[in-house]
Amino acid sequence: xxxxxxxxxxxxxxxxxxxxxxxxxxxxxxxxxxxxxxxxxxxxxxxxxxxxxxxxxxxxxxxxxxxxxxxxxxxxxxxxxxxxxxxxxxxxxxxxxxxxxxxxxxxxxxxxxxxxxxxxxxxxxxxxxxxxxxxxxxxxxxxxxxxxxxxxxxxxxxxxxxxxxxxxxxxxxxxxxxxxxxxxxxxxxxxxxxxxxxxxxxxxxxxxxxxxxxxxxxxxxxxxxxxxxxxxxxxxxxxxxxxxxxxxxxxxxxxxxxxxxxxxxxxxxxxxxxxxxxxxxxxxxxxxxxxxxxxxxxxxxxxxxxxxxxxxxxxxxxxxxxxxxxxxxxxxxxxxxxxxxxxxxxxxxxxxxxxxxxxxxxxxxxxxxxxxxxxxxxxxxxxxxxxxxxxxxxxxxxxxxxxxxxxxxxxxxxxxxxxxxxxxxx
Numbered sequence: 001x002x003x004x005x006x007x008x009x010x011x012x013x014x015x016x017x018x019x020x021x022x023x024x025x026x027x028x029x030x031x032x033x034x035x036x037x038x039x040x041x042x043x044x045x046x047x048x049x050x051x052x053x054x055x056x057x058x059x060x061x062x063x064x065x066x067x068x069x070x071x072x073x074x075x076x077x078x079x080x081x082x083x084x085x086x087x088x089x090x091x092x093x094x095x096x097x098x099x100x101x102x103x104x105x106x107x108x109x110x111x112x113x114x115x116x117x118x119x120x121x122x123x124x125x126x127x128x129x130x131x132x133x134x135x136x137x138x139x140x141x142x143x144x145x146x147x148x149x150x151x152x153x154x155x156x157x158x159x160x161x162x163x164x165x166x167x168x169x170x171x172x173x174x175x176x177x178x179x180x181x182x183x184x185x186x187x188x189x190x191x192x193x194x195x196x197x198x199x200x201x202x203x204x205x206x207x208x209x210x211x212x213x214x215x216x217x218x219x220x221x222x223x224x225x226x227x228x229x230x231x232x233x234x235x236x237x238x239x240x241x242x243x244x245x246x247x248x249x250x251x252x253x254x255x256x257x258x259x260x261x262x263x264x265x266x267x268x269x270x271x272x273x274x275x276x277x278x279x280x281x282x283x284x285x286x287x288x289x290x291x292x293x294x295x296x297x298x299x300x301x302x303x304x305x306x307x308x309x310x311x312x313x314x315x316x317x318x319x320x321x322x323x324x325x326x327x328x329x330x331x332x333x334x335x336x337x338x339x340x341x342x343x344x345x346x347x348x349x350x351x352x353x354x355x356x357x358x359x360x361x362x363x364x365x366x367x368x369x370x371x372x373x374x375x376x377x378x379x380x381x382x383x384x385x386x387x388x389x390x391x392x393x394x395x396x397x398x399x400x401x402x403x404x405x406x407x408x409x410x411x412x413x414x415x416x417x418x419x420x421x422x423x424x425x426x
Contacts, residue, residue: 001035004423005064005131007123007151008142009116011040012057015048015309017250017341021168021228022142024412025419027058032420036061037136039127041068041119048286052311066126068119071111101181108180112189113171114145124154131161138162138426146171149197156200162426165201168228170211175255175334194218203422208362210337226418228341229410230348238320238349243280244395246354247322249315249342252283254290258328258356260378262298264385268392269300275392279303284310284318315342319349323395324388329357331378336361344410347372352391352402354384372404 006026010018026036042065057063111117131139139161141152152163171177171194172187182190198204198219205224206212212223246265269276281300284307295301310318319325325346329335336358343363346353353373355363364375376384394400408414 001030001033002138002424003035003037003134003136004029005037005039005127005134005136005139006142007039007139007148009041009044009145009148010046010142011038011044011063012054013049013051014044014046015050015053015312017228018144018168019050019053020312020341021166022140023053023056024229024231025416026061027056028413028416029420029423030060031413032417034420034423037134038063039123040065041116042066043070044068045070048309050311052313064130066119066123068116071115071118104179105181108182109186112186113150113193114147116145116147117150120147120150120154123151124158127151127155128158131155131159136161138164138423140164140166140423142166142168143171144169144174146193146197149201150193153197153200156202162202163200164203164205164422164426165197166205167211167215168207170206170214170334170337171197173214173334173337175330175332175338177334202426205419205422208337208339209365210362214337224418224422226415226422227339227410228344229412229415230344230407232348232411232413236316236320236349241280241321241323243323244275244278244392245280245282245321245323246326247282247284247318247324248326248328249284249319249345250340251286252288252291252328253286253330254288256328256330257288257291257294258378259294260381260384261326261328261356262294262300264381264388265300265303266298268385268388269303272392274396276303278392278395280305282318282322283307284315316345316349319345319351322349322351323400324391325349325351325353325373327353327355327357327363329355329361329363331356331358333358339363339366344407347404347407347410350402350404352400354387354391356384370404370407371402372407373402 006022008022029036139152141148143149149165152165155161156163172190195218198215204221205226207227209225212225215223281304287306295304327343329338339362355375357363359377367373367375374387391400
Protein backbone atom coordinates (compact mmCIF):
# COMPACT_ATOMS: atom_id res chain seq x y z
CA UNK A 1 0.00 0.00 0.00
CA UNK A 2 1.39 3.40 -1.00
CA UNK A 3 1.97 5.79 1.93
CA UNK A 4 1.13 9.47 1.31
CA UNK A 5 1.50 12.45 3.63
CA UNK A 6 -1.43 14.89 3.52
CA UNK A 7 -0.65 18.46 4.64
CA UNK A 8 -3.78 20.35 5.63
CA UNK A 9 -4.48 23.23 7.98
CA UNK A 10 -8.17 22.54 8.61
CA UNK A 11 -8.79 19.36 10.59
CA UNK A 12 -11.24 18.38 13.34
CA UNK A 13 -12.28 20.06 15.57
CA UNK A 14 -12.26 22.81 12.92
CA UNK A 15 -15.73 23.68 11.73
CA UNK A 16 -16.77 25.03 8.36
CA UNK A 17 -16.37 23.67 4.82
CA UNK A 18 -12.55 23.64 4.66
CA UNK A 19 -12.24 20.55 6.85
CA UNK A 20 -14.63 18.30 4.93
CA UNK A 21 -12.68 17.66 1.72
CA UNK A 22 -9.63 15.89 3.10
CA UNK A 23 -11.38 14.40 6.10
CA UNK A 24 -13.54 12.47 3.63
CA UNK A 25 -10.71 11.61 1.22
CA UNK A 26 -8.72 10.21 4.13
CA UNK A 27 -11.73 8.16 5.21
CA UNK A 28 -11.79 6.19 1.93
CA UNK A 29 -8.23 6.26 0.58
CA UNK A 30 -7.23 2.91 2.10
CA UNK A 31 -9.95 1.21 0.05
CA UNK A 32 -8.03 2.30 -3.05
CA UNK A 33 -4.54 1.30 -1.95
CA UNK A 34 -3.39 4.56 -0.35
CA UNK A 35 -2.36 4.78 3.31
CA UNK A 36 -2.75 8.45 4.33
CA UNK A 37 -0.77 10.11 7.12
CA UNK A 38 -2.13 13.54 8.01
CA UNK A 39 0.06 16.52 8.99
CA UNK A 40 -1.84 19.30 10.81
CA UNK A 41 -1.08 22.18 13.20
CA UNK A 42 -0.88 21.25 16.87
CA UNK A 43 -2.31 24.52 18.23
CA UNK A 44 -4.32 26.15 15.40
CA UNK A 45 -6.51 29.22 15.69
CA UNK A 46 -9.68 27.90 14.09
CA UNK A 47 -12.40 30.57 13.77
CA UNK A 48 -15.09 27.88 13.93
CA UNK A 49 -15.13 24.81 16.17
CA UNK A 50 -17.29 21.72 15.68
CA UNK A 51 -16.62 19.31 18.53
CA UNK A 52 -18.94 16.69 17.03
CA UNK A 53 -16.84 16.28 13.90
CA UNK A 54 -13.96 14.73 15.86
CA UNK A 55 -15.90 11.46 15.86
CA UNK A 56 -15.67 11.36 12.05
CA UNK A 57 -11.88 10.97 12.03
CA UNK A 58 -11.04 7.33 11.18
CA UNK A 59 -9.52 5.56 14.20
CA UNK A 60 -6.77 3.89 12.13
CA UNK A 61 -5.39 7.10 10.60
CA UNK A 62 -2.06 8.47 11.82
CA UNK A 63 -2.21 12.21 12.50
CA UNK A 64 1.06 14.11 13.00
CA UNK A 65 0.64 17.43 14.82
CA UNK A 66 3.24 20.18 14.63
CA UNK A 67 3.21 23.58 16.45
CA UNK A 68 2.25 26.75 14.62
CA UNK A 69 2.56 30.42 15.56
CA UNK A 70 -0.70 32.17 14.76
CA UNK A 71 -0.60 35.95 14.12
CA UNK A 72 -4.37 36.08 14.59
CA UNK A 73 -3.81 35.38 18.29
CA UNK A 74 -1.75 38.57 18.54
CA UNK A 75 -4.31 40.50 16.50
CA UNK A 76 -6.99 39.61 19.07
CA UNK A 77 -5.29 42.01 21.47
CA UNK A 78 -6.58 44.84 19.25
CA UNK A 79 -10.04 43.49 18.49
CA UNK A 80 -11.16 39.95 19.23
CA UNK A 81 -14.43 40.33 17.30
CA UNK A 82 -12.91 41.79 14.12
CA UNK A 83 -10.04 39.27 14.19
CA UNK A 84 -12.45 36.34 14.41
CA UNK A 85 -14.47 37.70 11.49
CA UNK A 86 -11.39 38.23 9.32
CA UNK A 87 -9.94 34.79 10.07
CA UNK A 88 -13.36 33.37 9.13
CA UNK A 89 -13.17 35.09 5.74
CA UNK A 90 -15.61 37.85 6.62
CA UNK A 91 -14.12 40.83 4.80
CA UNK A 92 -15.39 44.18 6.13
CA UNK A 93 -18.13 46.01 4.26
CA UNK A 94 -17.69 48.82 1.74
CA UNK A 95 -16.84 51.24 4.59
CA UNK A 96 -14.28 49.45 6.79
CA UNK A 97 -13.17 51.13 10.01
CA UNK A 98 -9.64 52.47 10.47
CA UNK A 99 -8.77 49.35 12.50
CA UNK A 100 -10.17 47.07 9.81
CA UNK A 101 -8.18 48.88 7.12
CA UNK A 102 -5.02 48.49 9.18
CA UNK A 103 -5.65 44.77 9.78
CA UNK A 104 -6.32 44.16 6.09
CA UNK A 105 -3.19 46.06 5.08
CA UNK A 106 -1.00 44.10 7.50
CA UNK A 107 -2.61 40.78 6.56
CA UNK A 108 -2.24 41.45 2.83
CA UNK A 109 1.27 42.91 2.71
CA UNK A 110 3.18 41.34 5.59
CA UNK A 111 1.79 37.80 5.49
CA UNK A 112 2.18 36.52 1.93
CA UNK A 113 0.45 34.43 0.79
CA UNK A 114 -1.53 34.28 4.06
CA UNK A 115 -1.37 34.48 7.82
CA UNK A 116 -0.01 30.92 8.17
CA UNK A 117 3.20 31.59 6.26
CA UNK A 118 5.17 31.38 9.51
CA UNK A 119 4.44 27.64 9.57
CA UNK A 120 6.40 27.03 6.36
CA UNK A 121 10.06 27.04 7.48
CA UNK A 122 9.67 25.02 10.70
CA UNK A 123 7.42 22.50 8.97
CA UNK A 124 9.90 22.03 6.13
CA UNK A 125 12.71 21.48 8.61
CA UNK A 126 10.68 18.88 10.52
CA UNK A 127 9.23 17.09 7.50
CA UNK A 128 12.55 16.84 5.68
CA UNK A 129 13.69 14.39 8.35
CA UNK A 130 10.30 12.83 8.99
CA UNK A 131 9.66 11.88 5.36
CA UNK A 132 13.10 10.30 5.02
CA UNK A 133 12.74 8.29 8.22
CA UNK A 134 9.22 7.12 7.32
CA UNK A 135 10.19 6.35 3.70
CA UNK A 136 7.34 8.45 2.33
CA UNK A 137 7.97 9.77 -1.18
CA UNK A 138 4.61 11.39 -2.02
CA UNK A 139 2.88 14.37 -0.41
CA UNK A 140 -0.34 16.33 -0.88
CA UNK A 141 -0.79 19.98 0.10
CA UNK A 142 -4.30 21.36 0.54
CA UNK A 143 -4.95 25.09 0.26
CA UNK A 144 -6.10 27.58 1.24
CA UNK A 145 -4.17 28.52 3.24
CA UNK A 146 -1.86 28.48 0.23
CA UNK A 147 1.18 28.66 2.52
CA UNK A 148 0.92 24.88 2.66
CA UNK A 149 1.79 24.72 -1.04
CA UNK A 150 5.04 26.53 -0.23
CA UNK A 151 5.86 23.69 2.18
CA UNK A 152 5.30 21.21 -0.65
CA UNK A 153 7.44 23.19 -3.07
CA UNK A 154 10.36 23.41 -0.62
CA UNK A 155 10.22 19.70 0.20
CA UNK A 156 10.18 18.86 -3.49
CA UNK A 157 13.35 20.95 -3.98
CA UNK A 158 15.14 19.55 -0.93
CA UNK A 159 14.40 15.82 -1.05
CA UNK A 160 12.65 15.24 -4.37
CA UNK A 161 9.28 14.07 -3.07
CA UNK A 162 6.43 13.70 -5.53
CA UNK A 163 3.90 16.44 -4.84
CA UNK A 164 0.21 16.93 -5.60
CA UNK A 165 -1.10 20.47 -4.95
CA UNK A 166 -4.84 20.49 -4.21
CA UNK A 167 -6.63 23.84 -4.53
CA UNK A 168 -9.97 23.97 -2.77
CA UNK A 169 -10.23 27.60 -3.95
CA UNK A 170 -8.33 29.77 -6.45
CA UNK A 171 -5.38 31.86 -5.27
CA UNK A 172 -5.06 35.37 -6.73
CA UNK A 173 -8.58 35.40 -8.18
CA UNK A 174 -10.41 34.41 -5.00
CA UNK A 175 -13.15 36.97 -4.29
CA UNK A 176 -11.53 38.51 -1.19
CA UNK A 177 -8.05 38.91 -2.71
CA UNK A 178 -8.82 42.40 -4.04
CA UNK A 179 -9.95 43.48 -0.55
CA UNK A 180 -6.53 42.91 1.04
CA UNK A 181 -5.25 46.44 0.25
CA UNK A 182 -2.19 45.04 -1.49
CA UNK A 183 0.74 47.15 -2.62
CA UNK A 184 1.87 46.56 -6.21
CA UNK A 185 4.92 44.67 -4.95
CA UNK A 186 2.76 42.44 -2.76
CA UNK A 187 0.39 41.66 -5.63
CA UNK A 188 3.39 40.77 -7.78
CA UNK A 189 4.73 38.45 -5.08
CA UNK A 190 1.39 36.65 -4.83
CA UNK A 191 1.32 36.07 -8.58
CA UNK A 192 4.95 34.95 -8.62
CA UNK A 193 4.38 32.41 -5.85
CA UNK A 194 1.21 31.17 -7.53
CA UNK A 195 3.07 30.64 -10.80
CA UNK A 196 5.98 28.90 -9.06
CA UNK A 197 3.67 26.48 -7.25
CA UNK A 198 1.61 25.67 -10.33
CA UNK A 199 4.70 25.04 -12.45
CA UNK A 200 6.55 23.03 -9.81
CA UNK A 201 3.84 20.66 -8.56
CA UNK A 202 3.83 17.22 -10.19
CA UNK A 203 0.04 17.28 -10.30
CA UNK A 204 -2.46 20.08 -9.72
CA UNK A 205 -6.02 19.40 -8.60
CA UNK A 206 -8.82 21.98 -8.54
CA UNK A 207 -12.49 21.90 -7.61
CA UNK A 208 -14.04 23.61 -10.64
CA UNK A 209 -13.70 23.74 -14.44
CA UNK A 210 -13.22 27.52 -14.39
CA UNK A 211 -10.22 27.25 -12.06
CA UNK A 212 -8.80 24.50 -14.28
CA UNK A 213 -9.02 26.82 -17.29
CA UNK A 214 -7.43 29.68 -15.30
CA UNK A 215 -4.51 27.55 -14.09
CA UNK A 216 -3.89 25.94 -17.48
CA UNK A 217 -3.05 29.44 -18.76
CA UNK A 218 -0.25 29.60 -16.15
CA UNK A 219 1.23 26.10 -16.17
CA UNK A 220 1.87 23.28 -18.60
CA UNK A 221 1.45 20.72 -15.80
CA UNK A 222 -1.75 18.67 -16.01
CA UNK A 223 -4.67 20.17 -14.05
CA UNK A 224 -7.41 17.79 -12.91
CA UNK A 225 -10.89 18.71 -11.65
CA UNK A 226 -12.02 16.74 -8.61
CA UNK A 227 -14.96 18.55 -7.08
CA UNK A 228 -16.17 18.42 -3.53
CA UNK A 229 -18.94 15.95 -2.86
CA UNK A 230 -21.53 14.43 -0.59
CA UNK A 231 -21.40 11.62 1.94
CA UNK A 232 -23.45 8.54 1.07
CA UNK A 233 -23.38 6.86 4.46
CA UNK A 234 -24.84 9.64 6.61
CA UNK A 235 -28.11 8.41 8.12
CA UNK A 236 -30.58 11.26 7.79
CA UNK A 237 -34.32 10.97 8.39
CA UNK A 238 -36.02 13.98 6.83
CA UNK A 239 -38.94 15.65 8.56
CA UNK A 240 -40.02 18.39 6.19
CA UNK A 241 -40.55 21.80 7.76
CA UNK A 242 -44.17 22.86 8.33
CA UNK A 243 -43.27 26.35 7.16
CA UNK A 244 -42.28 27.39 3.65
CA UNK A 245 -38.65 27.30 4.70
CA UNK A 246 -35.84 28.77 2.62
CA UNK A 247 -32.68 27.37 4.18
CA UNK A 248 -29.18 28.76 3.66
CA UNK A 249 -26.20 26.87 5.08
CA UNK A 250 -22.86 28.67 5.46
CA UNK A 251 -21.65 32.23 5.72
CA UNK A 252 -23.47 35.19 4.23
CA UNK A 253 -20.82 37.88 3.97
CA UNK A 254 -21.38 41.59 3.41
CA UNK A 255 -20.58 41.26 -0.28
CA UNK A 256 -22.76 38.17 -0.61
CA UNK A 257 -25.93 39.98 0.28
CA UNK A 258 -28.75 38.91 -2.11
CA UNK A 259 -30.74 42.14 -2.16
CA UNK A 260 -32.74 40.95 -5.16
CA UNK A 261 -33.94 37.93 -3.16
CA UNK A 262 -35.03 40.03 -0.19
CA UNK A 263 -36.82 42.43 -2.55
CA UNK A 264 -38.67 39.61 -4.33
CA UNK A 265 -39.68 37.98 -1.05
CA UNK A 266 -40.98 41.32 0.22
CA UNK A 267 -43.04 41.77 -2.95
CA UNK A 268 -44.56 38.30 -2.70
CA UNK A 269 -45.30 38.77 1.01
CA UNK A 270 -47.06 42.08 0.34
CA UNK A 271 -49.16 40.51 -2.42
CA UNK A 272 -49.99 37.21 -0.65
CA UNK A 273 -50.88 37.34 3.03
CA UNK A 274 -50.56 33.55 3.45
CA UNK A 275 -47.02 33.67 2.08
CA UNK A 276 -46.05 36.22 4.73
CA UNK A 277 -47.36 33.85 7.43
CA UNK A 278 -45.81 30.69 5.97
CA UNK A 279 -42.37 32.04 5.02
CA UNK A 280 -39.38 31.14 7.19
CA UNK A 281 -35.83 32.10 6.20
CA UNK A 282 -33.37 29.87 8.07
CA UNK A 283 -29.77 31.08 8.15
CA UNK A 284 -27.22 28.62 9.55
CA UNK A 285 -23.72 30.08 9.66
CA UNK A 286 -21.93 33.39 10.06
CA UNK A 287 -24.20 36.20 8.85
CA UNK A 288 -22.85 39.73 8.49
CA UNK A 289 -24.57 42.68 10.11
CA UNK A 290 -25.09 44.21 6.65
CA UNK A 291 -27.17 41.20 5.59
CA UNK A 292 -29.28 41.29 8.74
CA UNK A 293 -29.87 45.02 8.27
CA UNK A 294 -31.01 44.45 4.67
CA UNK A 295 -33.45 41.79 5.83
CA UNK A 296 -34.87 44.26 8.34
CA UNK A 297 -35.06 47.01 5.71
CA UNK A 298 -37.19 44.71 3.55
CA UNK A 299 -39.46 43.93 6.53
CA UNK A 300 -38.52 40.26 6.59
CA UNK A 301 -36.88 40.12 10.03
CA UNK A 302 -39.94 38.48 11.60
CA UNK A 303 -39.57 35.66 9.09
CA UNK A 304 -35.92 34.95 9.89
CA UNK A 305 -34.45 32.25 12.11
CA UNK A 306 -30.80 33.23 12.54
CA UNK A 307 -29.29 30.00 13.87
CA UNK A 308 -25.62 30.99 13.87
CA UNK A 309 -22.96 28.36 13.31
CA UNK A 310 -24.30 24.82 13.73
CA UNK A 311 -22.45 21.46 13.82
CA UNK A 312 -22.12 19.74 10.46
CA UNK A 313 -24.56 16.99 11.47
CA UNK A 314 -27.26 19.57 12.24
CA UNK A 315 -26.54 21.39 8.98
CA UNK A 316 -27.16 18.15 7.09
CA UNK A 317 -30.46 17.65 8.91
CA UNK A 318 -31.54 21.23 8.15
CA UNK A 319 -30.87 20.62 4.46
CA UNK A 320 -33.00 17.49 4.36
CA UNK A 321 -35.84 19.18 6.26
CA UNK A 322 -35.91 22.29 4.08
CA UNK A 323 -38.68 23.09 1.65
CA UNK A 324 -36.20 25.06 -0.51
CA UNK A 325 -32.41 25.31 -0.27
CA UNK A 326 -30.73 28.66 -0.94
CA UNK A 327 -27.35 28.92 -2.62
CA UNK A 328 -25.99 32.47 -2.79
CA UNK A 329 -22.77 33.64 -4.42
CA UNK A 330 -21.47 37.11 -5.14
CA UNK A 331 -22.24 38.58 -8.54
CA UNK A 332 -18.66 38.91 -9.76
CA UNK A 333 -16.64 37.24 -12.55
CA UNK A 334 -14.26 35.79 -9.93
CA UNK A 335 -17.00 33.72 -8.29
CA UNK A 336 -17.90 31.82 -11.46
CA UNK A 337 -15.28 29.28 -10.39
CA UNK A 338 -16.66 28.77 -6.88
CA UNK A 339 -18.63 25.58 -6.31
CA UNK A 340 -19.36 25.51 -2.57
CA UNK A 341 -18.95 22.17 -0.83
CA UNK A 342 -22.47 22.48 0.59
CA UNK A 343 -23.85 22.45 -2.96
CA UNK A 344 -23.16 18.73 -3.27
CA UNK A 345 -24.76 18.10 0.11
CA UNK A 346 -27.74 20.05 -1.20
CA UNK A 347 -27.92 17.69 -4.18
CA UNK A 348 -28.18 14.56 -2.03
CA UNK A 349 -30.87 16.20 0.15
CA UNK A 350 -33.17 16.07 -2.90
CA UNK A 351 -34.82 19.38 -2.11
CA UNK A 352 -35.32 22.15 -4.72
CA UNK A 353 -32.35 24.54 -4.91
CA UNK A 354 -32.74 28.23 -5.66
CA UNK A 355 -29.32 29.60 -6.57
CA UNK A 356 -28.17 33.18 -7.17
CA UNK A 357 -24.85 34.05 -8.72
CA UNK A 358 -22.98 35.30 -11.78
CA UNK A 359 -24.22 34.21 -15.17
CA UNK A 360 -22.24 31.31 -16.64
CA UNK A 361 -20.96 29.94 -13.34
CA UNK A 362 -19.87 26.33 -12.84
CA UNK A 363 -22.72 25.90 -10.36
CA UNK A 364 -25.21 26.87 -13.07
CA UNK A 365 -23.76 24.23 -15.39
CA UNK A 366 -24.06 21.45 -12.80
CA UNK A 367 -27.57 22.51 -11.80
CA UNK A 368 -28.70 22.35 -15.41
CA UNK A 369 -27.15 18.90 -15.85
CA UNK A 370 -28.58 17.49 -12.63
CA UNK A 371 -32.00 19.20 -12.85
CA UNK A 372 -31.69 20.06 -9.18
CA UNK A 373 -33.48 23.39 -9.07
CA UNK A 374 -33.31 26.85 -10.62
CA UNK A 375 -30.32 29.18 -11.09
CA UNK A 376 -30.72 32.94 -11.47
CA UNK A 377 -28.49 35.88 -12.23
CA UNK A 378 -28.98 38.93 -10.04
CA UNK A 379 -30.73 40.71 -12.92
CA UNK A 380 -33.39 38.03 -13.31
CA UNK A 381 -35.79 39.07 -10.55
CA UNK A 382 -38.88 38.34 -12.66
CA UNK A 383 -38.12 34.64 -13.12
CA UNK A 384 -36.89 34.36 -9.54
CA UNK A 385 -40.27 35.61 -8.36
CA UNK A 386 -42.16 33.22 -10.66
CA UNK A 387 -40.15 30.24 -9.43
CA UNK A 388 -40.61 31.07 -5.75
CA UNK A 389 -44.35 31.47 -6.30
CA UNK A 390 -44.45 28.12 -8.12
CA UNK A 391 -42.54 26.40 -5.32
CA UNK A 392 -44.84 28.02 -2.75
CA UNK A 393 -47.94 26.78 -4.55
CA UNK A 394 -46.49 23.25 -4.65
CA UNK A 395 -45.70 23.54 -0.93
CA UNK A 396 -49.33 24.46 -0.22
CA UNK A 397 -50.39 21.41 -2.21
CA UNK A 398 -47.93 19.26 -0.26
CA UNK A 399 -46.22 18.26 -3.51
CA UNK A 400 -42.96 20.22 -3.53
CA UNK A 401 -40.39 17.60 -4.61
CA UNK A 402 -37.51 17.28 -7.01
CA UNK A 403 -35.62 14.38 -8.55
CA UNK A 404 -31.98 15.19 -9.19
CA UNK A 405 -30.20 13.26 -11.95
CA UNK A 406 -26.66 12.00 -12.39
CA UNK A 407 -25.35 12.92 -8.95
CA UNK A 408 -23.69 9.62 -7.98
CA UNK A 409 -20.38 10.73 -9.48
CA UNK A 410 -20.23 13.37 -6.73
CA UNK A 411 -20.22 10.89 -3.87
CA UNK A 412 -17.16 11.13 -1.62
CA UNK A 413 -16.14 7.54 -2.37
CA UNK A 414 -16.33 8.03 -6.16
CA UNK A 415 -14.25 11.21 -5.88
CA UNK A 416 -11.70 9.50 -3.61
CA UNK A 417 -11.23 6.83 -6.25
CA UNK A 418 -10.23 9.57 -8.70
CA UNK A 419 -7.82 11.14 -6.20
CA UNK A 420 -6.26 7.76 -5.39
CA UNK A 421 -5.70 7.15 -9.10
CA UNK A 422 -3.71 10.37 -9.37
CA UNK A 423 -1.62 9.50 -6.31
CA UNK A 424 -0.78 6.06 -7.70
CA UNK A 425 0.49 7.72 -10.88
CA UNK A 426 3.07 9.77 -8.95
